[in-house]
Amino acid sequence: MDRAPGLSVRLKLTLSYAGFLVVAGVLLLSAIGAFLWQEGWLQTTAEGAWRATPGTTFVRGFAPTAAAVMVFLLVFGLLGGWILAGRMLAPLDRITHATRTVANGSLSHRIRLPGRQDEFRELADAFDMMLARLEAHVAEQRRFAANASHELRTPLSVSKSLLEVARADPGRAADPLIDRLHTVNTRAIDLTEALLLLSRAGRRSFTREHVDLSLMAEEATETLLPLAEEHGVTLETDGDVAPTIGSPALLLQLTTNLVHNAIVHNLPQHGSVWVTTEARPKTVVLTVENTGEPITPESVSTLTEPFQRGTERVRSDQAGVGLGLAVVETITHAHDGTLVLTPRSAGGLRITVELRGAPLRE
Structure with a gap:
């Protein structure tokens, strides 16, 4: 189905991780600032600006340091979130690749996702089980078509030989029924050969x-x-x-x-x-x-x-x-x-x- 372009899940998770980390940093720095204010380490001027109390040079670099920490948390959150999201979504990429492979006709493909049980591996195992049943069902249908076609070849060949003998008999009177039977028999043989070819190609049982x-x-x-x-x-x-x-x-x-x-x-x-x-x-x-x-x-x-x-x-x-x-x-x-x-x-x-x-x- 056609969909409008949007952000990838990996990018969404990256932004979520980075945003959560930045918010956590803001809350942490706010808590530190509130603690310093409560303890009297910080005061405000008449204009409302923050300044350190006299003699407390420790807190004079608080604002620049806090800004640097926030920038570090943002960069660290983006890089770390991108890496973590990639690792978390790697099984989903493998499942997507397997789905596309199967969509192209390769029913023998399996995901076989390694690792301990989780939601992704449950999905992969269910997908593999579905493919196994589907492959078995298709193989059964192909075997039936191939076996039926093989069984039909012999009587059709015999009928063809009898009809050709009858058509070649110089002493017989013109009989349009024999010619029509010969046409029907030829078409049945062509159908049988086509079914056999379908079965052979579907099994990919051929030398490349x-x-x-x-x-x-x-x-x-x-x-x-x-x-x-x-x-x-x-x-x-x-x-x-x-x-x-x-x-x-x-x-x-x-x-x-x-x-x-x-x-x-x-x-x-x-x-x-x-x-x-x-x-x-x-x-x-x-x-x-x-x-x-x-x-x-x-x-x-x-x-x-x-x-x-x-x-x-x-x-x-x-x-x-x-x-x-x-x-x-x-x-x-x-x-x-x-x-x-x-x-x-x-x-x-x-x-x-x-x-x-x-x-x-x-």
Whole structure:
């Protein structure tokens, strides 16, 4: 949620400590002054000014000394308060860092705050317990999806083989039902493979290697060029060498899904797709942009959800399985990257994937 800028908790605690110390100093000096007045060590002139009684040179430096003490207490309170507040809030900083890490998709992260029991450590332990339960629940869901997908692969493959034999039989009469069953079976196989890919990427069970995103973009566009020509879409690829560390297979799937999505969800005629890569100081960026019908921000926010196919933009012959961008988001998070979807003012969509950069290989 958006909030107006304000003082940090550490600065507030510092000012509180310093203010308390200064007030305590003022009270102490006031008590000393009252004691000296009561004992006759101090008198006031007719104008109301304080002065020492004759022969009591001890108290003549009281006012300057008191001022110096107050300045010392103020400086000491600010420095000491800043240090003490930092030490007191260090566990909270650690909890905040862990929360942000988990928000980026790393459910295996734990705070494990050391030390004796207190309020901060109770909060950290409760947070770790919540993460453990959440991770177990997500892992159970992924195992179920993976096991169900594995079980479906065999009967679907058998059905596909039988349908292909039936379609290839030269003696059979033209039967549109077989062709339709073949299409439905192919889509079911694609859905099963997508679920398996989601499960694999979500578990981060892959070997990380040196990958050039620009090569992934070139391979994806070359593979999908016939599809672009079929749909009358102009496909353009450009950009810098973009080295990163990750799974070549998953990053190629990510790029292919983005380009395929941009081709299919485009204008009926004379559409365009632009695929670019960029190398920044610490990150690399893959951008896929396409023309198309205008998209509302509300629709964009749901496109990465599983089985959300953006039906207002999708033609009936390319409905897909509804997991294209969900797979992209899962792969991006598995590589500790960020995915941003932005509607274009002229229509269409601009999708940006930003990953950690890596040194160029010689």
